[in-house]
Amino acid sequence: MNHSVVVGIDGSAQSAAAARWAAEEARRSGRALRMVHVVDEEGGALARTGQPVDRLPRSVTAIRDRIAAVLPELEIACERIPGSPAYALAAAGERGGLLVLGSRGLGGFTGLLVGSVGLRTAAHAGCPVVLVRDDADGTAGSRGEVVVGVRGDRPCDAVLAFAFDQAVRRGAVLRAVEARTSPAGPYATQAPLDQRSIRESLATARLVHLQDALGRWREKFPEVRTQAEVVGRGAADALLEASRGASLVVLGRRAPGHPMATPRLGAVAHAVLHHAHGPVAVVPHD
Numbered sequence: 001m002n003h004s005v006v007v008g009i010d011g012s013a014q015s016a017a018a019a020r021w022a023a024e025e026a027r028r029s030g031r032a033l034r035m036v037h038v039v040d041e042e043g044g045a046l047a048r049t050g051q052p053v054d055r056l057p058r059s060v061t062a063i064r065d066r067i068a069a070v071l072p073e074l075e076i077a078c079e080r081i082p083g084s085p086a087y088a089l090a091a092a093g094e095r096g097g098l099l100v101l102g103s104r105g106l107g108g109f110t111g112l113l114v115g116s117v118g119l120r121t122a123a124h125a126g127c128p129v130v131l132v133r134d135d136a137d138g139t140a141g142s143r144g145e146v147v148v149g150v151r152g153d154r155p156c157d158a159v160l161a162f163a164f165d166q167a168v169r170r171g172a173v174l175r176a177v178e179a180r181t182s183p184a185g186p187y188a189t190q191a192p193l194d195q196r197s198i199r200e201s202l203a204t205a206r207l208v209h210l211q212d213a214l215g216r217w218r219e220k221f222p223e224v225r226t227q228a229e230v231v232g233r234g235a236a237d238a239l240l241e242a243s244r245g246a247s248l249v250v251l252g253r254r255a256p257g258h259p260m261a262t263p264r265l266g267a268v269a270h271a272v273l274h275h276a277h278g279p280v281a282v283v284p285h286d
Contacts, residue, residue, distance in 0.1 A: 004032040004077070006096040008089045008121075011037075011059025014102030014134040016066075021132045021279060022100035023067045023074060028169045032075035034096055035064055038088045039080055056080055086120035093127045100130045119273065122282045123253070123265045128162055130248070130281045131273055144247035144278075145175045145227075149239050149268070152178050152209030152230075158285040159252040160213070164221045166248055166281070175227045175246075178210050179238035206230045236271035243276040250281045 007022035009015040019035060026033040037060050056078060064078045081088055093099025101118050122129040148163035150156075167174040210228045218226060231238045243249045251269050265273070265282070273280050 004034040004075075004096040005029070005098050005100065006034045006036055006089075006093045007100040008085075008092075008102070009035045009037055009060055009063060009078075011057050011063065012102065016063045016102070017134045018100045018102035018130075018132040019063050019067060021130070023071055023076075025098070025100070025130075027071055027074055031096075032077065033067070034092070035060070035076065035078040036089065036092045037078070037080045038085045039082050040085060085117045086124060089117075089121045090125035090127075090129075093121075093125050093129065097127050098130070099125055099127055100132060103131060103133050119265060119270070122269075122273070126284060128281050128283045130279055132279045133276075144245050145173045145242075146170065146248050146250065147175045147177060147239065147242045147246045148250040149235060149252070150176045150178050150210060150213060152206055152211075152213045155213035156252050156283075156285045159250060159283045160217050162281065162283045163250040164217050164224055166250065167224045168221050170247055172247055173225045173227060175229065175242060176210060176214055177238055177242050178206060178228075178230045179233060179235035180206055180230065203230055203232065235268045239268070239272050240275055240277070243272070243278055243280075246278055248279050248281055249276055250283060253282050253284050255284050255286045 005022045005026040007015070007019050009019055019033075023033050025031075037056055061078065064076060067074070068076055081092065083091075089099060089101065099121070101121060103118065118131050122131065146163055146167040148159060150160070163174055163176075166172075207228060207230045210230060214226055214228060218224070239249060239251070249272060251272060253265060253269060269282060273282070
């Protein structure tokens with residue numbers, strides 16, 4: 001099922017929330033839904049790609065059946081695949097172009113929402129990965145803002161394209177947030193300006209850069225209303241605050257510059273994935 005929305009599912013409440021979110025995304029985009037249950041061969045389990053659905057755990061087929069009952073028009077495939085979970089899920093997502101995973105839940109670490117498989121998958125996948133909280137119902141917050149973290153002086157086309165596409169499908173406002181902390185100063189200028197005026201001028205210049213970065217995408221998506229915001233604090237704090245009530249937060253992940261380098265998530269992505277108030281999309285870019 002090429003060009004489908006792929007969701008990793010293991011029968012848990014967390015994966016059920018991810019499946020509901022993925023089903024709504026498939027419905028909005030007119031795509032099929034591919035549900036993937038990964039069996040780790042290193043654990044001794046035997047599985048072959050494309051095994052019949054009746055060989056899947058009942059908890060997995062129950063989630064599939066509930067989605068089919070709510071969205072009977074949606075094309076759904078459900079299959080088992082072998083392999084290490086993070087790498088198998090990343091590979092499955094690349095076939096479809098979008099991968100959705102559930103959060104781990106709070107567990108023993110207060111506030112931490114994403115487990116090691118989710119983090120590894122988001123770091124390695126060559127497609128956007130959406131991490132969904134286990135209290136999401138697929139439609140809650142669907143009319144909220146789409147928030148995207150942007151650097152106005154270094155905008156990323158892949159991240160902005162994904163964010164605008166998500167906003168237009170939801171009929172949502174796109175809120176572009178740039179978080180930049182300025183050096184404390186003092187600043188020296190040729191004109192006799194006070195320090196406060198200089199800081200305000202710097203903030204205005206950054207806002208202009210951010211507006212310019214959005215301009216080309218506004219032309220491509222004229223139906224999307226946008227808001228640009230430059231805040232003078234850390235990126236993680238700014239995006240976590242913006243995630244309150246948002247339908248989706250979109251972040252970029254830079255691909256390694258060398259083919260032998262290990263893919264990884266940055267500190268901002270880690271913080272937002274663990275503590276965001278709603279779904280978070282991680283979009284790889286070069």
